[in-house]
Amino acid sequence: MKTVTFSADDFGLTESVNEGIEKAHREGILQAASLMVAAPAAADAVRRARANPSLRVGLHLVVIEGPSALPHAEIPDLVDAASQFPSSQFRLGFAYFFRPRVRRQLRAEIRAQFAAFAATGLTLDHANAHKHMHLHPTVGAMLLRAGADHGLRRIRVPAEPPDVMARCGTAATLGATLLYRWTGILRRQARAADVACNDHCFGLAWSGHMTADRIRRLLPNLPDGDSEIYFHPAARRDAVLGRLMPTYEHEAELAALLEIDSKAGAVA
Numbered sequence: 455m456k457t458v459t460f461s462a463d464d465f466g467l468t469e470s471v472n473e474g475i476e477k478a479h480r481e482g483i484l485q486a487a488s489l490m491v492a493a494p495a496a497a498d499a500v501r502r503a504r505a506n507p508s509l510r511v512g513l514h515l516v517v518i519e520g521p522s523a524l525p526h527a528e529i530p531d532l533v534d535a536a537s538q539f540p541s542s543q544f545r546l547g548f549a550y551f552f553r554p555r556v557r558r559q560l561r562a563e564i565r566a567q568f569a570a571f572a573a574t575g576l577t578l579d580h581a582n583a584h585k586h587m588h589l590h591p592t593v594g595a596m597l598l599r600a601g602a603d604h605g606l607r608r609i610r611v612p613a614e615p616p617d618v619m620a621r622c623g624t625a626a627t628l629g630a631t632l633l634y635r636w637t638g639i640l641r642r643q644a645r646a647a648d649v650a651c652n653d654h655c656f657g658l659a660w661s662g663h664m665t666a667d668r669i670r671r672l673l674p675n676l677p678d679g680d681s682e683i684y685f686h687p688a689a690r691r692d693a694v695l696g697r698l699m700p701t702y703e704h705e706a707e708l709a710a711l712l713e714i715d716s717k718a719g720a721v722a
Contacts, residue, residue: 462685476505510579567603608650610655611652612657
């Protein structure tokens with residue numbers, strides 16, 4: 455059995471992202487989107503989600519390179535004066551693991567983001583984290599514990615099989631292979647919490663470049679089991695996307711979601 459979910463990240467980041475996600479759902483094959491609850495265009499994203507009840511929306515937890523739900527005064531060791539998380543994965547990962555004061559603030563922030571999602575009135579379909587920070591065992595455990603209070607039933611495990619990517623023409627690096635093995639920690643955490651997760655995930659090696667040609671190569675090579683293919687679509691480039699993701703092909707990813715015939719396993 456093979457099942458596939460086509461999803462999108464960064465819902466709420468900008469209105470051009472929101473517009474792309476809505477268009478990909480209405481006119482293409484996009485089934486799910488992950489909401490950044492404290493992002494500048496979150497309210498616009500929620501409005502669009504309410505207008506499209508068949509779009510499954512989950513929480514895109516932000517604990518790196520993005521805005522926090524709590525103000526700086528409540529989590530001063532996590533964010534700057536503008537309530538923005540830094541971009542250094544190594545520095546944050548170290549602090550999240552070794553500093554009790556930071557962990558207490560992190561726990562409060564994660565709970566605040568789940569509460570902010572609940573306040574939208576949307577049904578919580580799933581959860582994952584920006585930059586896959588829930589692969590950090592501390593973040594993953596806190597996400598699952600906070601999610602339990604809000605009916606969390608599913609998370610994304612970003613496990614991209616190196617052998618499948620090799621068949622699609624992208625040789626596995628040592629880093630990709632080690633990351634694939636590391637995802638087993640999150641999978642075990644999810645199972646212990648009785649939370650469902652996907653078997654496979656695609657969008658890491660080609661992040662920001664999930665074009666129609668690449669999806670054409672991927673679909674016939676999908677392994678048995680439940681796969682998630684995630685995208686970063688946008689209706690157009692804007693200043694925020696240019697600053698945060700200067701090399702991403704947002705419009706090409708939207709085009710792929712509009713062109714792909716998922717049932718035929720090919721691009722129309």
